[in-house]
Amino acid sequence: MNKKANIMDIVLTPTFVTIVALGIVLLTLINAIYGITSSLEFERRFYAVDTALLLESLMALPKEANVAIDYSWPINFGLNITAHKVRVYGGGEKEFEYTVDPLYAVLYKDFKPSKENSELTFYKTGNIIGIERKKDLPDISGYYCERQTMPKLNAVIDYHATIETTPTTIMTGDATISAQLNPTGDKLVKIYINPTPQSEQLACLMAQTFKRETGLQTAIIPVNTNFLAVGDPRLTLSTTQPALFVLAQGLPDNAATKATIYRSITQGVTLYGLE
Amino acid sequence: MAWNKKATWTWADTLYWFFYIPMTAAVILTLVIIPGRMIGTKVQPVTMDAAIFEERVVQHLKEYSPVTGSSDNMMTTNKSMQFSLSQKKFGYKITKDGKEYYGNQKFYDIARPLAPVKYHRFQSTKTYENGKTVTIDQVYPKLYAKLT
Numbered sequence: 007m008n009k010k011a012n013i014m015d016i017v018l019t020p021t022f023v024t025i026v027a028l029g030i031v032l033l034t035l036i037n038a039i040y041g042i043t044s045s046l047e048f049e050r051r052f053y054a055v056d057t058a059l060l061l062e063s064l065m066a067l068p069k070e071a072n073v074a075i076d077y078s079w080p081i082n083f084g085l086n087i088t089a090h091k092v093r094v095y096g097g098g099e100k101e102f103e104y105t106v107d108p109l110y111a112v113l114y115k116d117f118k119p120s121k122e123n124s125e126l127t128f129y130k131t132g133n134i135i136g137i138e139r140k141k142d143l144p145d146i147s148g149y150y151c152e153r154q155t156m157p158k159l160n161a162v163i164d165y166h167a168t169i170e171t172t173p174t175t176i177m178t179g180d181a182t183i184s185a186q187l188n189p190t191g192d193k194l195v196k197i198y199i200n201p202t203p204q205s206e207q208l209a210c211l212m213a214q215t216f217k218r219e220t221g222l223q224t225a226i227i228p229v230n231t232n233f234l235a236v237g238d239p240r241l242t243l244s245t246t247q248p249a250l251f252v253l254a255q256g257l258p259d260n261a262a263t264k265a266t267i268y269r270s271i272t273q274g275v276t277l278y279g280l281e
Numbered sequence: 282m283a284w285n286k287k288a289t290w291t292w293a294d295t296l297y298w299f300f301y302i303p304m305t306a307a308v309i310l311t312l313v314i315i316p317g318r319m320i321g322t323k324v325q326p327v328t329m330d331a332a333i334f335e336e337r338v339v340q341h342l343k344e345y346s347p348v349t350g351s352s353d354n355m356m357t358t359n360k361s362m363q364f365s366l367s368q369k370k371f372g373y374k375i376t377k378d379g380k381e382y383y384g385n386q387k388f389y390d391i392a393r394p395l396a397p398v399k400y401h402r403f404q405s406t407k408t409y410e411n412g413k414t415v416t417i418d419q420v421y422p423k424l425y426a427k428l429t
Contacts, residue, residue, distance in 0.1 A: 031309055038313040051324045059326060059333060066336040069343070070350035090367035103367035107337060149347050203346075210347035226348055 046082075050100040053083060058092040058104040064130040065107050069150040074129040076140060081124050085117045087137060095119075109153060110135050132214060148217050149224070151210035156203070158279040159248070163272055169254070169264040173239040176271055181208065181248035185271060186239060187264060193256035194223050195267075198240050201228045204248040212250070212274030219270045222254075327421045330371070331403040335417050337364075338375060339407050342415055355413035370425060376416040392420040399423065 060075070067073060079085065086093040089112075093101045096119045106112060113136035117123045125140040132148030161179030168174065169187050177183040181204070195216050199205040206226070213224040229251075231244035243249045252271055257263045344356040355377075362375055362382035372389030375382045383389060396402035401421045408414045 027305065031305060034309050035312055038316075048324070055324050055326060059329060062330075062333045062337065066333050066340055068340060068351045069345045070347075090365070103369040105334065105337075105367060105369070106365040107341060108361065108363065108365055109341070150345070151347060152345050199348075201348075206347055213347070228348055 050094045054094040054100040054102040058102040064135050072131045072146045077126045079126045084119045087115045149210050149213045158281045160281045169267045183250045184242050185252040188255040189259045191255040196253045197226050198229045198251040200243040200249045208278045211277040215273040216270045354411040355409035371421045373419045
């Protein structure tokens with residue numbers, strides 16, 4: 007009887023315990039291996055870091071470059087862009103941070119996990135960095151404007167002026183701005199300037215507001231007034247002070263259009279700064 | 282003899298409870314934790330981050346006109362060298378026209394003497410076409426501390 011008990015004690019019990027222990031070990035390992043291979047943690051981390059670095063890369067481009075980059079996005083992940091932070095979520099979440107150049111505005115976005123987000127486009131247009139679904143990508147032709155410290159304008163805006171099909175003076179003083187509507191030709195806003203840094207800056211800010219207000223293409227054109235014919239309305243640019251002549255063409259001759267043109271011009275001036 | 286047998290079992294039990302079982306637990310934990318940690322530390326693009334920031338500073342300082350675009354001259358007017366920093370651990374010193382501009386100066390001052398042992402340091406100098414130069418000195422941790 008004692009002998010049997012000894013065999014139970016010495017052989018069977020340890021064997022049983024060992025088998026159970028090995029079973030637990032094996033199951034834990036298999037579970038861990040499965041967890042690693044099926045884990046989306048690495049992918050979430052990768053996409054968070056990659057997105058943040060892509061945003062920073064767009065801010066490292068030459069200022070005049072407008073760029074759109076298509077990006078295949080995993081549909082089971084959401085993407086949230088806020089100040090300094092990229093968050094990738096869906097079954098867990100990972101974050102990575104990015105440094106902002108105050109000259110750029112990063113448009114904050116939140117894309118929830120969805121099939122519609124399989125193709126995202128990162129873009130830079132002027133001073134704006136954004137992300138949008140490829141199908142919703144806005145027109146990315148825009149002007150980058152430096153925010154340089156320039157003296158504010160000691161000028162007067164004529165608030166009673168209206169844009170007409172003949173040249174109208176809108177601002178006088180340190181800077182001169184005239185404008186004209188031409189209902190014929192391609193839809194385009196031409197901003198003629200005399201070649202001074204202040205005129206360039208003012209025209210740039212105006213081009214941005216035109217883009218925002220009307221969505222129209224704009225062109226900043228420096229003019230050498232020595233080559234203009236007598237009677238050319240752009241002769242108002244023959245001054246050493248900042249001077250602009252805005253020609254909005256291809257737009258309907260109605261009150262709403264005139265008001266929009268006027269608003270875009272005055273907003274550009276306000277952005278530049280009046281004394 | 283009986284005493285010896287009892288002593289042997291006591292030792293065996295001690296080994297079992299205090300050595301084999303803790304060792305098994307340690308091995309399991311190691312096998313479970315290490316691969317996860319390795320995956321986690323793979324995404325540490327410190328070098329790329331530094332290269333991108335350097336290019337941003339170089340572009341930031343280029344002379345620009347909305348009519349002619351960027352030139353390879355450094356702009357002559359004063360320009361803010363302040364970037365809006367996140368909580369990401371890195372610091373920099375930009376030297377331009379004899380003036381020094383810092384980002385995360387506290388971290389930079391601590392980390393710079395400890396590079397390259399504890400931190401990565403990236404230094405570069407860019408000379409623009411108009412002869413002006415900018416020196417960019419950055420320090421990063423070996424691993425991003427805020428990578429959650």
